Structures are given as C-alpha cells and as structure tokens.
Amino acid sequence: MNKYDVLVLGGGPAGLSAAYTLDRSGINVGLYDKNESPGGLCRSFSIDGFTFDTFAHVNFCKDPYVISMLEDKTDFITHVPEAYNYSKGTWIRNPVQNNLINLDVEERIKIIKGFIERKINVPENYDQWLRMQYGDYFTDNYPAKYTRKYWTVEPDMLETKWVEGRMYTPSIEEVLRGAMTSETPNVHYSKEMHYPAKGGYGSFFTPFYGDYFNGSKELTELRINSKEAVFKDGETVNFEELVTSIPLDILIHSISDIKVPEEVVNAADSLDYTSGVMVSVGLNKKHSSPSLWFYIYDEDILPARIYCPDIKSPANVPDGCSAMQAEIYYSKYKPLKKSPEQIKDETIRQMIGMGLFRGEDIAVTDVRTEKYANIMFTKEIYKARKIIHDYLDTLGIYYIGRFGEWGYLWTGQSILSGQSAAEKIKNSRSKKSYFENDI
Numbered sequence: 236m237n238k239y240d241v242l243v244l245g246g247g248p249a250g251l252s253a254a255y256t257l258d259r260s261g262i263n264v265g266l267y268d269k270n271e272s273p274g275g276l277c278r279s280f281s282i283d284g285f286t287f288d289t290f291a292h293v294n295f296c297k298d299p300y301v302i303s304m305l306e307d308k309t310d311f312i313t314h315v316p317e318a319y320n321y322s323k324g325t326w327i328r329n330p331v332q333n334n335l336i337n338l339d340v341e342e343r344i345k346i347i348k349g350f351i352e353r354k355i356n357v358p359e360n361y362d363q364w365l366r367m368q369y370g371d372y373f374t375d376n377y378p379a380k381y382t383r384k385y386w387t388v389e390p391d392m393l394e395t396k397w398v399e400g401r402m403y404t405p406s407i408e409e410v411l412r413g414a415m416t417s418e419t420p421n422v423h424y425s426k427e428m429h430y431p432a433k434g435g436y437g438s439f440f441t442p443f444y445g446d447y448f449n450g451s452k453e454l455t456e457l458r459i460n461s462k463e464a465v466f467k468d469g470e471t472v473n474f475e476e477l478v479t480s481i482p483l484d485i486l487i488h489s490i491s492d493i494k495v496p497e498e499v500v501n502a503a504d505s506l507d508y509t510s511g512v513m514v515s516v517g518l519n520k521k522h523s524s525p526s527l528w529f530y531i532y533d534e535d536i537l538p539a540r541i542y543c544p545d546i547k548s549p550a551n552v553p554d555g556c557s558a559m560q561a562e563i564y565y566s567k568y569k570p571l572k573k574s575p576e577q578i579k580d581e582t583i584r585q586m587i588g589m590g591l592f593r594g595e596d597i598a599v600t601d602v603r604t605e606k607y608a609n610i611m612f613t614k615e616i617y618k619a620r621k622i623i624h625d626y627l628d629t630l631g632i633y634y635i636g637r638f639g640e641w642g643y644l645w646t647g648q649s650i651l652s653g654q655s656a657a658e659k660i661k662n663s664r665s666k667k668s669y670f671e672n673d674i
C-alpha cells in the first residue's frame with residue numbers, strides 16, 4: 236500500500252499547487268485525480284491540430300507568486316478584454332448597459348426609462364439587486380435571461396454577495412453616453428488578460444507537475460480512523476494528513492467508517508452547482524465572431540457563451556483555420572433534456588444560423604461535459620458551507636480550491652488556496668519535529 240505524509244485529492248490548480256509546495260519542502264506527497272491528466276477545469280485538449288480549453292479561460296491574476304509560476308515560466312499573449320453580446324440578431328459591445336447604441340431607438344428608450352425609474356432598496360436576492368441597478372425592462376430582457384442560461388435558475392433564487400465587482404453598474408451619464416455614441420471606455424474589471432502562446436490554457440500549469448501526480452484515480456471511499464483513501468481502480472493509500480480540492484458533497488459522501496452527523500450530510504446535499512456542456516468546432520476557414528468571446532441572451536439559442544480558441548492564440552489552430560467553443564449549462568434545476576450528441580448537433584446548427592460559420596467549413600467537432608463547473612450562490616450556501624467546513628476542521632482535513640472552499644475562486648485564488656494549506660502543513664510538521672527533537 237502506498238503511504239504518504241500528505242495525500243492531496245484533486246489535481247486542478249489548487250491540488251497541483253498544494254502538492255508542488257509540499258514536494259519542494261521534502262514532504263512525501265501523493266496527488267490523486269479522477270482525470271487521466273492534471274489541470275482540473277484548467278486543462279486543455281487537442282483534436283487534429285485544434286486545441287480547446289475546458290470552457291473559456293484566461294489569466295488575470297496579479298499576485299506575484301501566481302505570476303512567478305504561470306507567466307514567468309510560460310510565454311504568453313496579452314489580450315485587452317473586449318467582448319460582445321448577441322441579442323435578437325444584434326451585436327452589442329460589452330457590457331450592454333454601457334453600450335446601447337446598436338439597439339433600436341424604441342429598445343433604448345425602454346431601457347433608459349427603466350433605468351431612470353429604478354427603485355433603490357436593500358436587495359434580498361439577485362433579482363432585486365438587478366432591478367435596483369438597471370431597472371425592470373433591462374433586467375427582464377438581458378441579465379434575467381442570461382441568469383437562466385448561465386446559472387440555470389431564476390435570479391431570485393440567488394443571493395448577492397458574489398456579484399460585487401463582476402457586474403458593472405453604470406451611472407445614468409454612462410448609460411446615456413453609451414446610448415448616443417460608440418466611443419465608450421472599456422470598463423471590464425481586468426485591464427489585461429494573459430494566455431499561453433501555445434499549448435492552450437493548461438500549459439500554464441506544467442510548472443506545477445511532478446511525479447506525485449496519479450491520474451485516473453477517482454476517490455470512492457475515505458476511512459477517517461485508519462487514514463485510508465480507496466480509489467475506483469481498487470488502490471488503497473494510507474496518509475498522515477489529507478488535503479482535498481474535490482467537491483465537498485463528494486467528499487462527505489465518501490466517508491465510510493464513521494457516522495457523519497445528519498446535519499453535515501444535509502448541508503452537503505444542499506450545496507448547488509452548475510454543470511456544463513462544451514461544444515467545440517474546428518473550422519477550415521475564419522469564423523465571423525467580433526471578439527475573443529461573446530454572450531448570447533436569446534433563450535431559444537442553447538449556448539450562453541462562445542469563445543474563440545484561435546483568437547486566444549493562433550497556435551491553437553492549424554494555419555488558415557479558426558475554432559469556437561460553445562458553453563451550455565445545466566443543473567438539477569434545469570436538467571439536460573437531450574443527449575450531449577443531440578446538443579452538439581443543435582448548437583452547431585444554431586451557430587450556423589447566427590452566421591458564425593458555414594457548415595461546409597467544419598473540420599472537427601467535439602462534445603464533452605463537466606459535472607462541476609460553477610458553484611451556485613443559492614441562499615443556503617453560507618450556512619451549509621460553514622457546517623461542512625467546521626466538521627472537516629474537527630477531522631483535521633484541509634479543504635482548498637473552488638470546490639473545497641466552495642467559493643467563486645479564479646485560477647490564481649485556487650493556486651493560492653492550495654499553497655496556503657501546504658504552508659500550514661509545513662509549519663505544523665516542522666513545529667512537531669522540533670518538539671520531538673526537544674524530547
């Protein structure tokens with residue numbers, strides 16, 4: 236049986252970063268992931284010369300440690316974040332609320348009237364927050380539709396703490412200016428985005444790779460008393476300390492040798508998340524997307540968002556070619572009604588219908604799903620998350636990353652989350668050995 240000082244579960248950015256830090260300080264660490272290759276949601280894949288990411292990914296983290304690992308070690312391309320929106324056949328610069336100029340006059344009047352008449356209150360949910368910021372007409376016709384597509388629920392099911400900094404809230408002067416001129420400033424929350432020159436987003440993470448990675452290892456059972464983890468292929472490993480970045484609900488349900496309090500099990504079951512389908516298309520010709528990525532508001536069009544790998548980096552496609560990946564979201568609140576293959580066919584038909592490319596230009600297609608994409612900020616999240624974290628604290632288990640911390644963590648934050656847990660373990664182990672030597 237393999238025995239580790241520290242076992243890290245989940246080899247996405249958080250787990251990779253934890254394992255890397257521990258390994259560098261001489262601690263015997265094993266990193267186990269259900270996927271064959273490392274990277275988690277940040278891994279890339281290639282088909283016949285076309286490289287795609289797992290959903291749209293770019294780095295905008297400015298933390299010096301993250302930069303030293305990602306951008307100082309890998310050549311990258313800099314992009315200015317300039318996106319578009321598609322609604323009822325019209326392209327609108329992002330964010331829509333600041334760039335109404337392309338909408339017809341009646342639509343602009345309705346939006347501006349709603350904006351002027353909006354009521355300031357203390358919002359109890361995301362729906363009320365949207366109405367307070369943008370007014371009723373805009374809310375109903377843009378973000379509420381997008382919420383149903385991206386978050387898979389009505390906006391009033393979401394709370395509001397996650398919104399800060401992610402949704403631009405313009406002044407009336409900005410709304411009016413954007414309705415009269417296309418000369419509006421870029422208000423994206425990040426001024427620059429970085430992407431590897433070659434190899435897709437996943438190649439940013441190769442500096443974290445090491446012999447400690449074990450792929451195709453899905454955790455099925457966790458034994459707390461004997462400190463053992465059992466994987467789907469039958470392997471059992473022994474550990475002194477455990478760090479986990481796998482989804483909290485999976486972790487709690489894997490505990491097999493002690494009775495987990497009902498309150499903790501119920502909390503785990505109440506955590507909500509979205510899942511995603513990725514429809515990837517490689518093209519022999521150039522597509523007609525106006526930007527690296529764009530959002531689609533029409534609810535009869537399946538994808539919420541589409542990005543273009545060839546704009547991220549020309550090395551993602553063969554010479555003269557281009558590519559697109561469409562994202563379609565689902566959850567227990569909005570289950571998939573069709574098979575991934577049917578979704579792929581329908582999405583490609585719709586992309587052709589939008590005039591993005593022609594059917595005869597298609598070189599390769601692919602469809603795949605990710606069960607855990609975004610955690611959902613439904614109302615119970617903070618209470619449930621705390622119950623589970625408090626319980627894991629009593630067991631001495633470290634939880635890291637997007638699905639361990641159960642937060643809206645970007646790549647850089649996930650790397651730092653893994654590093655911070657590893658530093659805590661390093662410190663506690665060095666204190667322990669100091670006292671042992673003292674005795």
Ligand SMILES: Cc1cc2nc3c(=O)[nH]c(=O)nc-3n(C[C@H](O)[C@H](O)[C@H](O)COP(=O)(O)OP(=O)(O)OC[C@H]3O[C@@H](n4cnc5c(N)ncnc54)[C@H](O)[C@@H]3O)c2cc1C
Pocket residue numbers: 244245246247248249250251267268269270274275276277290291292293294295452453454455480481482485607608609635636637638639644645646647649
């Ligand atoms: C649509 C979308 C777009 C995004 N865009 C950006 C962006 O542009 N920039 C940015 O910085 N961040 C972006 N992110 C966020 C980024 O993907 C995450 O911050 C990051 O991947 C989190 O890393 P992690 O290691 O915590 O989790 P993950 O990457 O999810 O890794 C968790 C790992 O746990 C493994 N696992 C799960 N269950 C088991 C099990 N039972 N046994 C063993 N292993 C298991 C999984 O296979 C996975 O490898 C985006 C995320 C999404 C969903």
